[in-house]
Amino acid sequence: MAELLSGNEAIARGAYQAGVTVATGYPGTPSTEILEALVQHRDEVYCEWSPNEKVALEVAVGASLAGARCLVTMKHVGLNVASDPLLNLSSIGVEGGLVVCVADDPGRHSSQNEQDTRWYARLAKIPIFEPANSQEAIDFVAVAMEISERYRTPVILRTTTRVSHSRSLVELSPRIPSARPIDFVKNPSRHCPLPMWGGVMRENLENRLRDLGAEGSTLSVNRIEWADRKLGIVTESIAYEYVKEVWPEASVLKLGMPFPFPDRLIREFAAGVEQVLVVEELEPIIEERVRVLGIPCLGKEVIPVIGELSPTVLAASRAKLEGKETQRETTALNVELPGRPPVFCPGCPHRGIFHALTKHDVVVTGDIGCYSLAVFKPLDRTDVILCMGGGVSMAHGFDKAGLKKPVVGVVGDSTFFHSGITGLLDISYNRGCSTIIVVDNRTTAMTGHQDHPGTGRTLMGETTIEADIAAIARACGFQRVRVVNPYDLAATQAVVDEELGTDEPSLIVSRAPCPLHERKPVGAQRKVAADTCKGCRICLKLGCPGLEYEGGKPHINELLCAGCGMCEQVCRFDAIHAEADHE
Amino acid sequence: MNSPETTSVVLVGVGGQGILLASEITARTAMAAGLDVKTNEVHGMAQRGGSVIAQIRYGRKVHSPLVAEGTARVLCSLERIEALRYRQYLAPDGLAVVSDQAIVPVTVSMGMATYPAQAEDELQRVFPRLVYVPAVSRALELGNVKVANVILLGRLAAALDLPLEAWHESIRACVKPRFQELNLTAFELGRGL
Numbered sequence: 178m179a180e181l182l183s184g185n186e187a188i189a190r191g192a193y194q195a196g197v198t199v200a201t202g203y204p205g206t207p208s209t210e211i212l213e214a215l216v217q218h219r220d221e222v223y224c225e226w227s228p229n230e231k232v233a234l235e236v237a238v239g240a241s242l243a244g245a246r247c248l249v250t251m252k253h254v255g256l257n258v259a260s261d262p263l264l265n266l267s268s269i270g271v272e273g274g275l276v277v278c279v280a281d282d283p284g285r286h287s288s289q290n291e292q293d294t295r296w297y298a299r300l301a302k303i304p305i306f307e308p309a310n311s312q313e314a315i316d317f318v319a320v321a322m323e324i325s326e327r328y329r330t331p332v333i334l335r336t337t338t339r340v341s342h343s344r345s346l347v348e349l350s351p352r353i354p355s356a357r358p359i360d361f362v363k364n365p366s367r368h369c370p371l372p373m374w375g376g377v378m379r380e381n382l383e384n385r386l387r388d389l390g391a392e393g394s395t396l397s398v399n400r401i402e403w404a405d406r407k408l409g410i411v412t413e414s415i416a417y418e419y420v421k422e423v424w425p426e427a428s429v430l431k432l433g434m435p436f437p438f439p440d441r442l443i444r445e446f447a448a449g450v451e452q453v454l455v456v457e458e459l460e461p462i463i464e465e466r467v468r469v470l471g472i473p474c475l476g477k478e479v480i481p482v483i484g485e486l487s488p489t490v491l492a493a494s495r496a497k498l499e500g501k502e503t504q505r506e507t508t509a510l511n512v513e514l515p516g517r518p519p520v521f522c523p524g525c526p527h528r529g530i531f532h533a534l535t536k537h538d539v540v541v542t543g544d545i546g547c548y549s550l551a552v553f554k555p556l557d558r559t560d561v562i563l564c565m566g567g568g569v570s571m572a573h574g575f576d577k578a579g580l581k582k583p584v585v586g587v588v589g590d591s592t593f594f595h596s597g598i599t600g601l602l603d604i605s606y607n608r609g610c611s612t613i614i615v616v617d618n619r620t621t622a623m624t625g626h627q628d629h630p631g632t633g634r635t636l637m638g639e640t641t642i643e644a645d646i647a648a649i650a651r652a653c654g655f656q657r658v659r660v661v662n663p664y665d666l667a668a669t670q671a672v673v674d675e676e677l678g679t680d681e682p683s684l685i686v687s688r689a690p691c692p693l694h695e696r697k698p699v700g701a702q703r704k705v706a707a708d709t710c711k712g713c714r715i716c717l718k719l720g721c722p723g724l725e726y727e728g729g730k731p732h733i734n735e736l737l738c739a740g741c742g743m744c745e746q747v748c749r750f751d752a753i754h755a756e757a758d759h760e
Numbered sequence: 761m762n763s764p765e766t767t768s769v770v771l772v773g774v775g776g777q778g779i780l781l782a783s784e785i786t787a788r789t790a791m792a793a794g795l796d797v798k799t800n801e802v803h804g805m806a807q808r809g810g811s812v813i814a815q816i817r818y819g820r821k822v823h824s825p826l827v828a829e830g831t832a833r834v835l836c837s838l839e840r841i842e843a844l845r846y847r848q849y850l851a852p853d854g855l856a857v858v859s860d861q862a863i864v865p866v867t868v869s870m871g872m873a874t875y876p877a878q879a880e881d882e883l884q885r886v887f888p889r890l891v892y893v894p895a896v897s898r899a900l901e902l903g904n905v906k907v908a909n910v911i912l913l914g915r916l917a918a919a920l921d922l923p924l925e926a927w928h929e930s931i932r933a934c935v936k937p938r939f940q941e942l943n944l945t946a947f948e949l950g951r952g953l
Binding site for chain 1: 774787788791796797798799800801802809810811822823824825826827828829830841844845847848864865866867868869870871872873874875876878879882885886
C-alpha cells in the first residue's frame, strides 16, 4: 500500500525501520520535521531536542558507544556547530550505527548561506549518502546504518530543501530492531584519541576511506543507467530527478554515496560514453574528482554553482550546451506587483521591544529567529546578523573596539540556550558593558514552535524543568537583570532607556508567549474610530499586518487583529480602542 | 520536458488560504487514480503572510517534483494578483483559474507599494485562457468564506482528467465529517463555473 510522504517523514520512517532507538537534534529548516515525525514512535525511539547541535551529536555518540543505533538531525549551518564532535568521532569510531542527517538549503530559502555539506564528508573522511526522493530516503537510512556499523564510522545522510519538503510515493516495511546489546566494553586505545594512540587511529581512517571507496563501486546506491552513449551524465541527489526530465535520452551515473569517491565506477562509466557532463547542485566536488581521475568532462561551465537547480535551470543549461537560445520568455507585466515579505505576525511581542529600540541611536547586533525580521522596514532596527549566539558576543566586540555609539545585542530564548550563554559570560568576565536583550516568546518559533530548555516540556511530551534566563544571567555575574512585558510599551521603553544609560552590563528579558503558538488572542480586538483618527499614520510605523491603509484612514482587519493593543498605545489622538462588545 | 503523460499543476496564494489542503486533495486524487505523484510545498512563510506555492505532478512515472516553467496545464490562484507573480509556470495553452479575493500585503499598508487597481484587466491580458472566479461571494452564498479554495479546486478539477469519484473520495478523506457536505457542494459549484 503506497503512501505519499515528504522526504523528512521518509527519513524518520527509515530510521524507525532501521532500528534507531535514540534520536537527537536541534530545529533547523529544512530538517525540523524529521524528529517531529519520528517522535510518533516514542514508545520505541527516544527523541530529544537538544540545546544545540553539538550537544545533540555528543549525546548520540554516548548512546552509540553503548551500542544503540542513533540518528542526529540538523540543518547545514547546524553542522558547523556539531563539527567538533563529528571530526573527532571519525577517529574514535562508533559502536551502534550513527547517522547524522544534515539538510542543505541550495537557493537559501531560509538560511544565511548555501554551504555544501559534502565538504564535511571529505573533511571528516566519512561516507555521505544522498537520497533523491522519499523512497530512497527510507532505503538509504538502512544502508547508511549498515555501513556505519560495519566500518565503525559515523555517516552523513544529506538531504536538501527540495528532497525534504517534496512528497513522493513510498512502500513501508516493518521495523527490524538491532540485535546488539546495550553494554560498554572498556577500550581506551580505541575510544581516546590521545597522541600515543592517534597514529593507529590515523592509519585506520585512511584504510577505511580506501576500502569504502572500493565498496562504493559495487554498492547498489551507486548505479549506471545505460542509454544513449553520446552523453553520459554524472549526477546525484534531487539533481538526478531533474536530469531525467531534461535529458531523458542520456546515460546516467547516479551516485547515492558520492564520497568516498567510487573511482572504478566513474572510470567504467566514462569509458562507455563519448562526453561526460557532471550535473551537481552547488559545489563542483564530483566534477573535480572526475578531472583528477584524468577524465575530460563538462560541469560548471554550463551548470550554475550559485543557487538551486531545477528543470527550468537545467533546460537553460542544455540549451547553452547545445548552442541554442532558450525559446521561452515570460510576458512582461504592465503593473507592478507589491511584495509579500515575511513580517512579524499581528500581536507579535517582538514588535514591542524593537519599537522601544527605535527611539535610540544604537547599533543592534541580532541573531537567528523570528526576531531576525527586525531588519526590515518599518522597524528597520537590526544591523548585523551572523550566526546562532552571535548577537551577544558581537555587541561585546563593538564595545571593546571602542565604538562610541552604544550597541545592543538581541537573541531569542531558544538561541540563548543554544549558544548565548557563553557570550554573556564573556561580557561579564571580561568586564564589558553591553546591553543584551533576550526576546523570550517561550518557544522556538520560526521553525514551527518546538520546545527548548525554557519551555517546561520535552519533545517526548513530558513535563520538565524550565531553565531560568534571568537566574542564569545573574549566575554569570550580571547585576542588572530586568524583565519586561513587551506589550506594555511605556514600561518597556522606560526600562530600555534606563539600561542603555548605565555603564554596567545589563540583561533585559522581554517576555511574552508567541500568540501563534498560544492560538488565542492577546486581548480584545481593536478598532480605529475613523472620526477621531487624524490620519497621522504613526500606528503604521509598527508594521502590523492587521493595520491596513490604502489612502484615507487606517483601519484594522478583524480577521487579523490579535488584540495586543500596541496600536492603541502609540496613537496620540486616542482614536483606537477595544471593540466594546469584546470587553 | 514533460513526458506526454505527465500533468503539472501549480497552486498559489497567500498563507492561510488553504493552498496546502487543495494540494493534498489533488495529490490524493491522482494517487487514487493509480498514478505516480510528486508534490512540492514551500514551508515557513505561510503563516507570516507570505506567498505560498504548491506544485503537483502526476503521470505514469514522475521524476521532478518541481514544475518546469511554461509547462503547467493549470495555474490556480486563490488570490487575485498571485497568479501574475507565478505566471511563468503556465503552459502557453494552459488554463489560469483565479479567485477575485484580494489580500493586501503589509508593503501596501505601509505606503511602500500599491495594490494594482486594474488587476482583472491585467489577468485578461496575460492569460489567453482565464477563468476569473468571484470565489469569496460564492463561498459566502454557501455560508462559509473558508470554502473559497474548494470552489476553485472544483474548477481546476474540470480542467484535469482525473476521475470525479476520486475527487469526492479525497475531499471526504481530507476534511472533518461535519464539513464534508459543504465542501462537496463547493467543489461541485466550482466544477460548473
